Amino acid sequence: MSGKMTYTAAFEELQQIVNEIETGEISVDLLSEKVKRAAYLIKLCKEKLTTTEADVTQILKELDSERD
Amino acid sequence: MPEKFENKTVFTLLEITQRIHHALAEHFPSVYWVKAEMNKLNHYIHSGHCYPELVEKREGKVVAQIRSNLWKDDYTRINARFLKVLKEPLKDGINILFCAKIAYDPVYGLSLRMVDIDPTYSLGELEREKQESIEKIQQEGLFNRNKSLKLPMLPQRIAVISVETSKGYADFVKVIQDNPWGYRFFIMLFPSLLQGEKVGEAIALQLDRIERVKHHFDMVAIIRGGGGDVGLSGYNHLAFARKVALFPLPVITGIGHATNETVVEMVAFKHCITPTDVADFLIQQFHNFSAPLLDNSRILIELAYRILAFEKRNQLEISLQLDKSTRELQVVARNSLNAQARNMKGYTGFFIRNHRDHLQVKSGQVSKAVMIFFHAFRLKLEQMRKNGSLIIQSTLKKSWIDIESLKRNISLMDPINVLARGYSVTRLNGKIIRSHTYVNPGDSIETITFDGTIKSTVTTHYSEPGT
DSSP, rough: TTOOOOHHHHHHHHHHHHHHHHHTOOOOOHHHHHHHHHHHHHHHHHHHHHHOOOOOHHHHHHHHHHHO | OOEEETTTTEOOOHHHHHHHHHHHHHHSSSOOEEEEEEEEBBBBBTTBBBEEEEEETTTTTEEEEEEEEHHHHHHHHHHHHHHHHHSSSSSSTEEEEEEEEEEEEEETTTEEEEEEOHHHHHHHHHHHHHHHHHHHHHHHOOTTTTSOOOOOSOOOEEEEEEOOOHHHHHHHHHHHHOTTTOOEEEEEEEEEEOOSTTTHHHHHHHHHHHHHHHGOSEEEEEOOOSOOOOOOGGOOOOHHHHHHHHHHHHHHHHEESSSOOOOHHHHHSSSESSHHHHHHHHHHHHHHHHHHHHHHHHHHHHHHHHHHHHHHHHHHHHHHHHHHHHHHHHHHHHHHHHHHHHHHHHHHHHHHHHHHHHHHHHHHHHHHHHHHHHHHHHHHHHHHHHHHHHHHHHHHHHHHHHHHHHHHHHHHHOHHHHHHOOOEEEETTTTESSGGGOTTTTTTEEOSSSSSSSEOOOOOOOOOOTT
């Protein structure tokens, strides 16, 4: 996960961008940049819905190592 | 009958046990309702009989204890009523109100022979225990502890406590993994008993294991299904409820029963009726995350279009405004120019008039001066003409003499005069013949002399000039 933003952060940032645009706080100059960013965040969040990074082997290893 | 032995009345073992038997039968002729804790049921599956161990405790110490019998037929009947009323079988560690005869057997000794057990008494006892658990949990401030944890927006990694072969687990996994939206979950099973007397300890053991690797999970699901409503009183036990309340991950239960909520369910993060409900709840969390994404994409596109359209209109307005302003400015500028032109014309007229007047004055002066000059010049010319005509007359006279001489010379050159001196001119068809090659024998030629013309025909010609 290093260097990668969490989906919660992505979700919140996305919400904020949409709010900013909705309330008209964004100039046309910034608009294209913000829309691009929002599209990236949406992609990131959508990816999270359909993937997991859990590792059974690692979990089993940790369970074993702390036994006894 | 007793024998005598050295003045002593001696009984056989059978005789004395028979006396005890008679005495007891005489003093305890009927049946008695007794309340006690059934420490152990001691059900022998092979024979079907039970030998319950009954105790009474005061401040944790056993103050009374007795063995009892519950014969197969009584057990079957009573157990069925327990299952119906309590949703629990007869089991170890419950408080019971039972009807019994005091029984004495010379071989097996004193015991209570149970003929009936009142399930409603035990139900009340279970309910009382449950209420005690709830009160205790509340006193300890743990009732809402697990509920106050934060479930991640996407509860994706789930530690499941269940039985691998159970229907509930299969239902749960099917709904979660086969969801048509492609949501991905990670499920890991931590197998455990899910009902019965030992359920609390068994699940607590798995909770301990999960806690060791809790950073790999978002939540715990306790899944049970298809087991009916029996054997769930363990979920009211204080230790188990406390364990769930204090667990560092949200615990969601789906233990599939229709009876009253158990204490574990009450203190859990969320309590669903069935395993499928748990799965649906989790998928709903994903929907709750996914829907705003779709909404936001739509809103973004809409807003971006709207802002661009607005800006376009703005720019159009500005350009129209600019156009209008330019026109107005042009009008102003033109008017100003016209005014300046008019002024300029006025000034110029004035300037010109002014200078013309000045010039007129000057020109008057000049013409006067010129007239004076011309007058003088004319006088001078008059004088020159008088002198000049004398010179011209003498010059003309001299020229006339020269011309007369020239005229004489020129008349000497006249062809008539030349012809008169004996020369003639010969022509062929009107053209003067300068060479003998101009003619061919037979040509008719004419020769002009001073006083007439001779026609002749060429017989021959050759080059010998002058002959």
